[in-house]
Amino acid sequence: xxxxxxxxxxxxxxxxxxxxxxxxxxxxxxxxxxxxxxxxxxxxxxxxxxxxxxxxxxxxxxxxxxxxxxxxxxxxxxxxxxxxxxxxxxxxxxxxxxxxxxxxxxxxxxxxxxxxxxxxxxxxxxxxxxxxxxxxxxxxxxxxxxxxxxxxxxxxxxxxxxxxxxxxxxxxxxxxxxxxxxxxxxxxxxxxxxxxxxxxxxxxxxxxxxxxxxxxxxxxxxxxxxxxxxxxxxxxxxxxxxxxxxxxxxxxxxxxxxxxxxxxxxxxxxxxxxxxxxxxxxxxxxxxxxxxxxxxxxxxxxxxxxxxxxxxxxxxxxxxxxxxxxxxxxxxxxxxxxxxxxxxxxxxxxxxxxxxxxxxxxxxxxxxxxxxxxxxxxxxxxxxxxxxxxxxxxxxxxxxxxxxxxxxxxxxxxxxxxxxxxxxxxxxxxxxxxxxxxxxxxxxxxxxxxxxxxxxxxxxxxxxxxxxxxxxxxxxxxxxxxxxxxxxxxxxxxxxxxxxxxxxxxxxxxxxxxxxxxxxxxxxxxxxxxxxxxxxxxxxxxxxxxxxxxxxxxxxxxxxxxxxxxxxxxxxxxxxxxxxxxxxxxxxxxxxxxxxxxxxxxxxxxxxxxxxxxxxxxxx
Amino acid sequence: xxxxxxxxxxxxxxxxxxxxxxxxxxxxxxxxxxxxxxxxxxxxxxxxxxxxxxxxxxxxxxxxxxxxxxxxxxxxxxxxxxxxxxxxxxxxxxxxxxxxxxxxxxxxxxxxxxxxxxxxxxxxxxxxxxxxxxxxxxxxxxxxxxxxxxxxxxxxxxxxxxxxxxxxxxxxxxxxxxxxxxxxxxxxxxxxxxxxxxxxxxxxxxxxxxxxxxxxxxx
Numbered sequence: 001x002x003x004x005x006x007x008x009x010x011x012x013x014x015x016x017x018x019x020x021x022x023x024x025x026x027x028x029x030x031x032x033x034x035x036x037x038x039x040x041x042x043x044x045x046x047x048x049x050x051x052x053x054x055x056x057x058x059x060x061x062x063x064x065x066x067x068x069x070x071x072x073x074x075x076x077x078x079x080x081x082x083x084x085x086x087x088x089x090x091x092x093x094x095x096x097x098x099x100x101x102x103x104x105x106x107x108x109x110x111x112x113x114x115x116x117x118x119x120x121x122x123x124x125x126x127x128x129x130x131x132x133x134x135x136x137x138x139x140x141x142x143x144x145x146x147x148x149x150x151x152x153x154x155x156x157x158x159x160x161x162x163x164x165x166x167x168x169x170x171x172x173x174x175x176x177x178x179x180x181x182x183x184x185x186x187x188x189x190x191x192x193x194x195x196x197x198x199x200x201x202x203x204x205x206x207x208x209x210x211x212x213x214x215x216x217x218x219x220x221x222x223x224x225x226x227x228x229x230x231x232x233x234x235x236x237x238x239x240x241x242x243x244x245x246x247x248x249x250x251x252x253x254x255x256x257x258x259x260x261x262x263x264x265x266x267x268x269x270x271x272x273x274x275x276x277x278x279x280x281x282x283x284x285x286x287x288x289x290x291x292x293x294x295x296x297x298x299x300x301x302x303x304x305x306x307x308x309x310x311x312x313x314x315x316x317x318x319x320x321x322x323x324x325x326x327x328x329x330x331x332x333x334x335x336x337x338x339x340x341x342x343x344x345x346x347x348x349x350x351x352x353x354x355x356x357x358x359x360x361x362x363x364x365x366x367x368x369x370x371x372x373x374x375x376x377x378x379x380x381x382x383x384x385x386x387x388x389x390x391x392x393x394x395x396x397x398x399x400x401x402x403x404x405x406x407x408x409x410x411x412x413x414x415x416x417x418x419x420x421x422x423x424x425x426x427x428x429x430x431x432x433x434x435x436x437x438x439x440x441x442x443x444x445x446x447x448x449x450x451x452x453x454x455x456x457x458x459x460x461x462x463x464x465x466x467x468x469x470x471x472x473x474x475x476x477x478x479x480x481x482x483x484x485x486x487x488x489x490x491x492x493x494x495x496x497x498x499x500x501x502x503x504x505x506x507x508x509x510x511x512x513x514x515x516x517x518x519x520x521x522x523x524x525x526x527x528x529x530x531x532x533x534x535x536x537x538x539x540x541x542x543x544x545x546x547x548x549x550x551x552x553x554x555x556x557x558x559x560x561x562x563x564x565x566x567x568x569x570x571x572x573x574x575x576x577x578x579x580x581x582x583x584x585x586x587x588x589x590x591x592x593x594x595x596x597x598x599x600x601x602x603x604x605x606x607x608x609x610x611x612x613x614x615x616x617x618x619x620x
Numbered sequence: 621x622x623x624x625x626x627x628x629x630x631x632x633x634x635x636x637x638x639x640x641x642x643x644x645x646x647x648x649x650x651x652x653x654x655x656x657x658x659x660x661x662x663x664x665x666x667x668x669x670x671x672x673x674x675x676x677x678x679x680x681x682x683x684x685x686x687x688x689x690x691x692x693x694x695x696x697x698x699x700x701x702x703x704x705x706x707x708x709x710x711x712x713x714x715x716x717x718x719x720x721x722x723x724x725x726x727x728x729x730x731x732x733x734x735x736x737x738x739x740x741x742x743x744x745x746x747x748x749x750x751x752x753x754x755x756x757x758x759x760x761x762x763x764x765x766x767x768x769x770x771x772x773x774x775x776x777x778x779x780x781x782x783x784x785x786x787x788x789x790x791x792x793x794x795x796x797x798x799x800x801x802x803x804x805x806x807x808x809x810x811x812x813x814x815x816x817x818x819x820x821x822x823x824x825x826x827x828x829x830x831x832x833x834x835x836x837x838x839x
Contacts, residue, residue: 001744001745001746001789001823001824002746003746003822003824008822010646011688011822016646016687017646017647017648017651020643020646021643022642022643022644022718022720023718024655024659024716024717024718251655251658253644253647253651253652253654253655254647254648254651255650255651255654259654301661301662302662302664303662304658304661304662305657305658305659305660305661305662305663305716306658306661307658307661336661337669337675
């Protein structure tokens with residue numbers, strides 16, 4: 001019997017199920033019958049990538065087109081990478097097993113900054129030239145999308161183009177352009193990218209020249225052609241009820257991170273927390289109706305056999321029809337033994353009625369995100385939540401037999417003092433004493449309150465986009481202040497994030513295209529899987545910056561001027577700079593902004609349109 | 621949600637014989653369980669749930685092959701709560717699975733899964749083995765390192781080998797496969813290949829049948 005190389009390799013790696021494809025629900029087509037082959041790569045492990053809702057949606061949206069075949073690909077784990085490199089085997093796509101370099105498009109979804117080295121590594125493993133400038137007519141078009149592309153500059157040397165905003169329609173359009181140009185003989189890589197740059201929502205970084213001032217800040221973005229836009233406005237799906245939503249899921253054999261139905265309830269967020277990038281970039285709010293959602297949930301259950309439905313959105317309790325939706329779902333989910341989970345609950349919506357409905361009842365714990373320890377600081381970040389709200393919500397949980405509460409906070413927020421840090425400990429203490437005061441709380445069981453603290457990272461497209469990230473020394477000092485405050489408290493556990501990872505994330509979040517050079521150097525040093533503790537090597541990263549003549553503090557720890565050209569000014573994600581400036585000033589004045597449903601704050605995203613949003617119609 | 625047949629007075633025992641081949645050989649037993657669990661749910665088969673605090677569709681497997689091995693003789697017992705014909709169950713279940721998980725037969729069992737005592741394997745090797753060398757090796761004690769609950773230990777497995785036949789690049793081996801006395805075919809191959817001086821030879825294991833203690837075909 002003959003054993004092929006791939007077979008030999010699969011025998012030698014852990015979890016070969018990550019690489020074999022062949023799952024129920026995967027889409028197979030005849031490669032000779034399709035006109036465009038698209039490989040959708042997720043630059044992290046299979047287990048994480050298979051859990052991503054965006055990938056599920058876009059895989060279905062592309063494959064809905066008869067003449068387009070979209071396949072999947074994930075970062076191989078290090079043992080598999082070693083095998084590929086030893087045998088000189090190029091990375092392949094899951095469905096067909098064909099090398100990625102034979103595809104027309106290779107698309108990457110950029111979900112977090114710490115996956116950037118994996119993107120470069122995956123290009124390398126696919127044996128595709130790493131830099132856009134080095135690619136020939138035979139190479140695939142490398143396209144990026146996802147949340148990080150609201151500032152795509154740090155990775156722009158590796159990409160031929162970016163799809164900005166929601167991709168359901170946009171990706172199909174770019175494939176259509178490709179098919180048409182190939183069909184009528186006008187295709188060259190250069191002519192295609194020029195045409196692509198004229199399509200709404202597509203950014204071709206090589207068609208914009210960036211000039212810099214003497215102080216290192218950006219002077220201007222200059223389009224190479226006159227007929228391409230000066231700024232790229234993000235795409236949105238205007239009506240989510242009629243927008244494509246997958247009614248099938250590729251069912252992984254091996255266990256993945258989110259092995260369940262994800263029902264996307266709405267996009268956007270009415271809150272406007274001032275640290276939150278997603279809350280700004282996904283505007284305007286657009287809801288689906290409960291009828292459509294219930295139908296989609298039923299179809300997904302029938303197609304998957306998953307026994308859990310997770311209602312997905314940025315803040316599920318802000319969905320205006322949550323009550324109707326959960327009631328309609330419960331009419332059949334109970335009998336089918338399907339449980340509902342509602343992540344991202346806000347404390348003010350946490351009621352006994354809701355508690356009855358959710359499967360979380362089974363778990364012993366509940367999670368809330370006050371984000372800051374004092375009312376003053378919560379007002380600064382516009383987290384409209386009071387200590388009273390939190391304690392009331394905790395008491396509801398205690399009434400229902402829960403005894404553990406997890407609280408998420410950030411340190412290093414603008415205007416933060418040590419009193420705010422100690423406030424985190426005080427809040428935890430209040431939760432513990434609320435448990436002991438609650439007559440319904442389980443007797444003879446001690447509460448556990450976990451305080452989990454991450455480091456604030458100023459992100460593009462937020463009112464804090466001009467703020468300096470606090471230095472690692474300061475972040476660590478604050479971690480110590482909190483540690484001292486909680487260490488003597490009973491029933492309180494303290495967890496904190498490593499400031500080193502946050503610092504690197506801070507550099508890339510607001511980075512410009514000069515950072516591509518650092519990514520290339522980092523790749524050459526073998527850096528990858530930066531979001532994995534076991535691989536993250538801070539010292540190696542600092543050496544990379546030094547070698548490239550890049551000062552990481554220039555990006556992470558500098559106070560940006562409100563007048564300077566920001567790297568992400570080339571993108572228009574809806575909210576205006578004036579709005580962000582206004583919010584920044586209100587933050588310093590400790591004034592909160594009402595939610596979009598209470599009052600329009602004039603962020604500007606309504607110009608994009610959108611059905612079932614709470615925005616006033618734009619007048620243009 | 622799907623219309624159901626008449627409720628049965630007692631849940632009815634149903635046996636599913638299936639094959640897992642091709643890519644599916646890389647899937648562990650635990651992953652296979654999850655796969656079949658969701659397949660039953662999406663198939664609309666009225667599977668009986670375990671009772672208790674956290675009810676799950678109840679599935680009981682005969683000893684399964686390990687990761688890396690194929691099988692055309694896997695057995696799974698379920699119970700159904702509502703009337704549904706065996707052929708309908710087979711059809712629906714296959715529809716909810718990929719071809720590499722093939723439903724071979726669905727029937728009402730007349731035996732217990734615990735009656736399985738031996739398994740027949742066809743093992744395909746990278747190159748033909750010398751039949752006389754294999755014959756000689758089988759005359760000797762075969763000592764291999766065996767993973768056990770108390771750690772690794774050396775064990776003579778020759779007593780667990782029922783019969784072996786070599787045919788070019790195929791070995792037909794019948795090995796003990798009872799719940800108390802089980803020889804992992806991987807260990808058999810390790811022992812055999814080491815004995816004949818070919819420890820690097822690649823092979824593919826495929827279980828083709830199960831037998832009871834008296835050597836009768838299990839069904």
